[in-house]
Every structure is written in C-alpha cells, then in structure tokens.
Amino acid sequence: MRNYGFILVAALTLAGVSAKSGGIVDEHGDDGDTIFFGAVKDTRGVAIEGAHVNVKSRNIEFVTTTDATGNYRLATQIDPDQSELSCSKQGYRQNGTMRRTAPGEKSPIEIDCTLQAGR
C-alpha cells in the first residue's frame, strides 16, 4: 500500500517561516495554520532553556528549541489529532506531556512537556 499519509502531511505543511540569519522572515504563514505552543519545565516547575521539542505526524517531524523562558512555538498545518509531541534534552528524560487545550480544539494547541533529570 502506498504511503499516502506522507503526501497528505507534506501537502498540509504550510506555515510561517523564519530564519535566524540573513534577515529572512515571514511570520504570516497561511490560513488554517495549527499553532503548537507551550513550555518545557523540570519536575519542580523550573523552565528549561534549549530543550528540543518535536511535533511528529507520520513521517514528518517539526523540531524546535525552547527559548530562555522554556517556551516554544511552532506554526504548522499538522492536524493536532494526528500528531505527537515530545521533548528532550541531554541529561534529562521525558516525564510527560500535558495538553492544556480542550479536546477537539484545532488551534492554537497548548502542550507543556516535563523533563526529569537523569537518564
């Protein structure tokens, strides 16, 4: 069977783009974007800077890094019902995720992720 999911997700991949260098920015994206946002903290509630956050849907992963306040934001058109979010950082293991947006809501989707020190 052909992997139509890959194509579907690729077709849905429409969002704002920014680049750190060269002054290249487009924050507008397209209609229908799904915004994923939230925070990564340790088990004591301390924000973790530089943690990797992955939003995965079938064969495509969007990867970003938390800022100094432990927050992240990703604009995609991935269907949140078909996505999986995870976080990681060297020296930590994932403790859990907490979706704060009510089920059925499409965007923005707030998901916090907790890391625990140790491997």
Next chain:
Amino acid sequence: MRRLAAIAVLFFVAAPVAAEPITLRYGAAYSTLRSVYSLPIVVAEREGFFRGEGLDLKMVVPIPGGSDQMIDALHDGTVDITHIAAPYLIRRVLAGSDAVAIAAEFNNPIYSLLAQPGITSFGMLKGKRIGLADRGGTITMSIEKLLAIHGLTPADYVAKIMEGTPARFNCLKRGECDAVVLGQPQDAAAEAEGFTLLGLSTDAVPAYLYTLTAVRRSWAEANKDTLVRYLRALRASFQFIRDPQHRAAVAVIVSETNNVSKAVAEKVLKLYFEPERGVLPHEGEIDLSALAQVIAMMAEAGALKPPLPAADRFVDQQYLHAAGVK
C-alpha cells in the same frame, strides 16, 4: 523425527527475515516542503523506493529554519542528511564544516519574476517593492542579473527578502509586494491567477547546480550502507519522474503536495521536460561544471574571493558510484 527436525531447521533458515528498517532523518527547510523541490523525496517515499531499500525515511523540519540553517542541523545531530542549495553548502565548507554533497536533487532551476497585474514591463518596477530570496543564494543572484539585463540596478527598486516561494507568493497576493520571484508550481499558479510574468531566471544565467543532498563526511563514513540505499532509492525516484509513462502520476503528486490544480502541475512538468531542460538529474549524478558555475556566480556577487575553490572539494561521489550511478 530427525528428518522432520532437519526440515524445520531448513525452513527457518530459508524463511525471509523481516529486518527492521533503518531510520534515516532527512532535513528540509520549510519552504522546500512547500515547493516542487521536494519532489524526488516525495516520489521516492510515495512509490515505496525507500521502503524497498529497507529505509524508514523521516522528514525533519527544523524551526526556525531556512536554507542557511540546514548544515547546522547536520552538525547538531537533528538530521542525518539534508537537502540544501549549493551556495549554503559551499559557504559552510569554506568556514570549516565537514559537510559534503553526495547527490544532486535539482539542476538548472527556473525562477519566474511575477508582478501585479498592472505592471507589464521591467521599467515599471522602478521604485517598486520586489520580493527576493536570501541575497547569498543563487535565486536572488539570477534575478538580479535578469533585472540588470533590463536596465535595473538594486538602487532602482526596494528589495524585500523572504525565505521560500510560498512566502513570496503570499506577499504578492496580499499586495505587499509589487513583484516577486517564484519557483514551481506557484509561478504557474500565479500566472493562472492573472499576475504578470515578466521573465525567467534562465534568461539571465547559464545552467548551474541548484540543490543537493549533503551529509557530514564523518557520518557518511560510518553509515555507507545506509547512504547507498538512500541513493539507490533516489535514483529510482528520478527514473520514475522522468518516465513519460508516469507523467500523469507525477502530476498528481505535484498537485497534491503543493495544493495546486492538476492543470498547473502538468504545466510545471511540461516546463521541465518539453523540451528537456535538464532541471532534474537522471540518477542523482553531480555535474561538477554546474557546481563550478555556482562558485563563479558567488564570486561575481562578491560572496567568494579569489582564489576560487575547485568544485570537487565540495563533493564525494563514492556513494553514488557504490549505488550504481555513473
């Protein structure tokens, strides 16, 4: 009884073992996914060429991203291999990266300069806002040459720099840009919507190597078998795309992945293949003279200073050869 046991042993030895696929993380800029430049990878995935080689290819999109971020993604381990435009690879290698090109993905890119419906000539762009790509890339270099041919210097217009054809198309549609440079298929879609096609980048520049698959040399040496599998799948994808019998199927893929009509997708393929414009490699082969042209363009734009490096410094063809690509 002993004979039955022997048969059982033979059965287990002879039975095919379903090996776990090898995960390969392929990096791509956001804009790449939303353009025709992801076509070879999308076709390989859709037609099962990666699975046939025992690969589980994961497309990884770093955010914030962009063409200038993809080598970073190789170095920080976010991806194993990456799609990249040639100038960005060249710049990073000259700055000390051990990244290297292992296959060509697109050659001779055709970029279109599209303007608002009321703008019908290059002369009408004076004082207008033009949406361009990164100044260090070949897209902007080629369009600046096109504008120069028609008498326009950078002082004659306001450049708005944006990453990716989709972003620039949005700028045109929102009326925030008077003209923009677009790749496929958005250029064909824009023309169909009534925007004015002023010219093509290929009117101004000779053939050059556009996008590549790149990898760190250290990673490649440790994962040669995986790379060869990837390159065999990529070769199969190019052969599929180029086969006229598959033209309709490829048009459907272009249409679905770029959210354009089938008519626009067919127009894109016609642009590439009728006549043959050498936009797509035959098997992923790397044309060193086309890469040398990129180096020359970068030098002309002031991005490189003499003595210019040789093109083969940025390429390792051993994996292509191992995959049977001539």
